[in-house]
Each structure stands twice: as C-alpha cells, then as structure tokens.
Amino acid sequence: MSAAAARRKKQLANRKAAADPVQTRLDALLSDPTLVEESVAYEALQLAQSSVRRNVKIGNFPQAVEVAYSSSLGLLSKSGRVSVSSQLLAELVKVLVETHTAYTEEWGQKFACLDEAYRTALDSDTSMDPTERGRLQRLHLQFLRKGLKWSNDLGSTRHGALAMHALIGDHYWNMSCDQAVISADAEKGPAKSSADTEDDEFDEEDSEAGLRNEAVTHYALAEKTSLILEKLKSLPGPTDEESKLGHTCPPCQRDALLTRSVLSLLAIENLKDATTLVSSFAKEIETRTADELKKSYLDKTDGKAPSHIMFCSMLLRICEKDVKTAPLFTWLVRNFGAELGTMHNPEKIKSYTTKIGKVYFDIQPPPSMMAMMENMMGMMGGGGMGGGMNPAMMQNMMAAMGGGM
Known part of the structure; x- marks a missing residue:
C-alpha cells in the first residue's frame, strides 16, 4: 500500500470514529431545559432533519430512522411544541418509506408512544387557538x-397493521369530541399549499358523524369489537323522530354506527367479530326484547322504522348460509334501503x-356506464370482433344503456 493510500485510509478511519458534531449538538439540545422555547425547538428540528438526511445519504438507514423517532419523541415529551414536532413526524414516515x-410490532409500539406524547403535548397547551388546534389534529391524522399505508405496503397484514388501525380509530373518535375540529371555523381548514396536494387523499369530513363513522370502521379493521361496543354504550338511543317510519333525518347515531361496523366487518369477511358485536349489542345495549324487535320489523302499521339491530342480525344469519340465499340478501338490503339511504x-354504505x-x-355488481362504453368502443375498433361489431349486437348494447337505436 502506498503512503498516500495509507494516509487516506487513516483519515477515513478517524472520520468514522469521530463523533458527528450535528448529532452531538442535537443530543445536547434534547436534554437542555431551554428546549421548551420555540427557537431552541426549531434548532433541534433542523439538526434532526439534517442528521436524518445525512444518515440516509451514507446508507446508514437504521440510524436515520432511529434519529427521526427518538428526536420526535424527545421534542414532544420535553418541549411540548406540537407544531414543531409534527414536521419531524412527517420526516419519520417519509424516511421509513x-x-x-x-413494519414490525416494535414499530407499532413506537407509533403508540408517539401518539400518546402528541396528545399529551396538545392537551397541555390550554392557550392554543382553536383553529390551530384543529389544524394540528388533522396533521396528526395524516401522520397516522x-x-x-406504510404498514400495509411493508408489513405482513392485509389492509395494514391492526395496531395502526386502532390508533387511527382512537384519533378519529377523539377528533369527533373536539370542538376545535368539528366547529364551523375548523371545518374550513387551513388554506392548502402546493406541498399539501399529495395529502388530499387523507382529507376527511370534519363532521361529528363523519369522524365517528371512520373511527368505528378502523376499529373494525383492527378487530377491536370491544372498543366499538364501549363507544356505542356512550351514545344515546333513538329519539321518537329517528324511530319514526319514513323519517328523513339521519338515523340514531348509535344504531347507524352499529350497522356501519357490521358492514365493515362483513366486507372483510370477519363473520366472527361481527357476530360477537351484534350479540353483545343486543344483550348490553338494546332495551327491547327479541320478540318486540321481530314484530316491529315485520309490522308496517306500527309507524316505527325498521331497527338496525334486527337488520344486522338477519344479515349475519343470511351470510352464514350458502349462495342459495342470495335472493333473501337482495330482499333484505332493498327492504332496509330507505334506512341505509x-x-x-350512503355511497360508502352501498359499496x-x-x-x-x-x-x-357471488352477486356481480352491474357494469358501470363507463365500462360499457369502453367495451363497446373496443369492439367497434376491431378488438376481438374481426374488424367490427355486429350491428344487432351494437343495437342491443345501446338499448341496454338506455339509448336504444
């Protein structure tokens, strides 16, 4: 080895052994009592971002994600600056992807720690402007x-990790109880910049009903029927107006959330948890007896709307049978259609x-108009028809589309 090569090797070894000044400064700030000051917190944020990018650049991926996680947790728990910490949380998800x-169970626990620290820091700031609080709640929802999505793409569970669904369900429900989120001012939300356009898919309706429907859906995906039942117990039963046959107002929120939960569970083929939820609801929440419910559901002269618990019970029994009960399923959904509407x-319910x-x-949904048009145009272009479409076939297709020739 030449002298120059030896010197170069020694320099690289010394550089590798030397402490990273950026990381050293970051560690010092994270343990500094002045971290509660906004300027110090921002300095720590910038140092953490720099350290993360440096480690990614040199290929030290484990260190990059560890710095992003530990710095995020440190900023939340020690500075309480949620707006600053939220930027580093976004960096954490970005570097994980x-x-x-x-995704591992350990990372699920880490996300739970970050979520708890975020909520604690947010709730401890009692002087925060409601609009800012609503914005930070939505930012945390985007993070979760x-x-x-990361746990779905790089994990082993279809639809995403159960622990992540549970965290999102909790956050949706907490948002539904936060006036800063559901108030008229918060519903408008902050103006979106070009950097926010990629997050449009995470935007959700900020109404109480919308947030709670999302919450129970994620609880269902997390297989947390006990949490769904706990939330339903906290809600009041139907009013006279909500129970009236042919009512135009939304149904009782408690009953509607039960139906949404059951439909979500059945859609992912989780009959076991759906049965447990309906059975527990009937025993612990519903005040009417089974005979009263059956009589009311079939009696169209009592002036009462069909009950959600009966619909869910009948739906479960039908789904436990074979495909021969398809006509009964179709009748049940059509019979309960006014309530579902x-x-x-309602479009989500229909899906x-x-x-x-x-x-x-094995009931195939009707083809959409666009699919029929694409099929027709493909056949007209000679795709599989030897250069053109049979005129009679084209006429039949147009008639089926409502535009008979």
Missing part, C-alpha cells in the same frame, strides 16, 4: 394514515353491501 424499513355517506353480495353470494 424511503429506506424500505419493514401515512403510517398505516339516510345514513352518513359495502355490494362487496358483501359479491363475496358471500
């Missing part, structure tokens, strides 16, 4: 949902019933 870090986001019909009874 960028470095193809696999990006984490869920008054629930929050659930369509999925259930396809999975359990």
Whole structure:
C-alpha cells in the first residue's frame, strides 16, 4: 500500500470514529431545559432533519430512522411544541418509506408512544387557538394514515397493521369530541399549499358523524369489537323522530354506527367479530326484547322504522348460509334501503353491501356506464370482433344503456 493510500485510509478511519458534531449538538439540545422555547425547538428540528438526511445519504438507514423517532419523541415529551414536532413526524414516515424499513410490532409500539406524547403535548397547551388546534389534529391524522399505508405496503397484514388501525380509530373518535375540529371555523381548514396536494387523499369530513363513522370502521379493521361496543354504550338511543317510519333525518347515531361496523366487518369477511358485536349489542345495549324487535320489523302499521339491530342480525344469519340465499340478501338490503339511504355517506354504505353480495353470494355488481362504453368502443375498433361489431349486437348494447337505436 502506498503512503498516500495509507494516509487516506487513516483519515477515513478517524472520520468514522469521530463523533458527528450535528448529532452531538442535537443530543445536547434534547436534554437542555431551554428546549421548551420555540427557537431552541426549531434548532433541534433542523439538526434532526439534517442528521436524518445525512444518515440516509451514507446508507446508514437504521440510524436515520432511529434519529427521526427518538428526536420526535424527545421534542414532544420535553418541549411540548406540537407544531414543531409534527414536521419531524412527517420526516419519520417519509424516511421509513424511503429506506424500505419493514413494519414490525416494535414499530407499532413506537407509533403508540408517539401518539400518546402528541396528545399529551396538545392537551397541555390550554392557550392554543382553536383553529390551530384543529389544524394540528388533522396533521396528526395524516401522520397516522401515512403510517398505516406504510404498514400495509411493508408489513405482513392485509389492509395494514391492526395496531395502526386502532390508533387511527382512537384519533378519529377523539377528533369527533373536539370542538376545535368539528366547529364551523375548523371545518374550513387551513388554506392548502402546493406541498399539501399529495395529502388530499387523507382529507376527511370534519363532521361529528363523519369522524365517528371512520373511527368505528378502523376499529373494525383492527378487530377491536370491544372498543366499538364501549363507544356505542356512550351514545344515546333513538329519539321518537329517528324511530319514526319514513323519517328523513339521519338515523340514531348509535344504531347507524352499529350497522356501519357490521358492514365493515362483513366486507372483510370477519363473520366472527361481527357476530360477537351484534350479540353483545343486543344483550348490553338494546332495551327491547327479541320478540318486540321481530314484530316491529315485520309490522308496517306500527309507524316505527325498521331497527338496525334486527337488520344486522338477519344479515349475519343470511351470510352464514350458502349462495342459495342470495335472493333473501337482495330482499333484505332493498327492504332496509330507505334506512341505509339516510345514513352518513350512503355511497360508502352501498359499496359495502355490494362487496358483501359479491363475496358471500357471488352477486356481480352491474357494469358501470363507463365500462360499457369502453367495451363497446373496443369492439367497434376491431378488438376481438374481426374488424367490427355486429350491428344487432351494437343495437342491443345501446338499448341496454338506455339509448336504444
């Protein structure tokens, strides 16, 4: 080895052994009592971001994600500066995806620690402007949902890790109880910059009903039927107006959330938890007896709307049978259609019933107009028809589309 090569090797070894000045300064700030000051917190944020990017650049991926996690937790727990910490949380998810870090149960626990620290820091700032609080709540929702997507892409569980779904369910429910989120001013939300456009998919309706529907859906995906039941117990029963046959108002929120939960569970083929939820609801929450519910559901002269618990019970029994009960499923959904149509986001409800019909009874959804048009244009262009479409076939297709020739 030449003298120059030896010197170079020695220099590289010394540089590797030397402490990283950026990391050293960051560690000092994270243990400094002045971290509660905004300027100091921002300095720590910038140092953490610099350290993360440096470690990614040199290929030290484990250190990059560790710095992002530990710095985020330190900023939240020691400085309480949520707006500063939220920027580093976004960097954490970004580097987890960028470095193809696999999701593990340990990371699920780490996200739980970050979530708890975030909530504690947010609640401790009693002087925060409500609009800012609502913005930070939505930012944290984006962080959790990006984490869920990462756990789905780089984890071993379909639809994402159960622990991540549970965290998101909790956050949705907490948001539904936060006036800073559901108030009229917060509903407008902050103006979106170009940097926010990639997060549009995470935007959710900020109404109480919308947030709670999302919450129970994620609880269902997390297989947390006990949490769903706990939340439903905290809600009041139906009023006279909500129980009236042909009512135009939304149904009782408690009952609607039960139906949304059951449909979500059935759509992912989780009959066991759906049965447990319905059975527990009937025993612990519903005040009417089974005979009263059956009589009211079939009696169209009592002036009462069909009950959600009976619909869910009948739906479960039908789904436990074979595909021969498809006509009964179709009748049940059509019979309860008026009630389903008054629930929050009826299009989403329809997608659930369509999925259930396809999975359990092999009921294929009708082709959309666009699909039919694409099929027709493909056939007209000679795709598989030897240069053109049979005129009679084209006429039949146009008639089926409502535009008969």
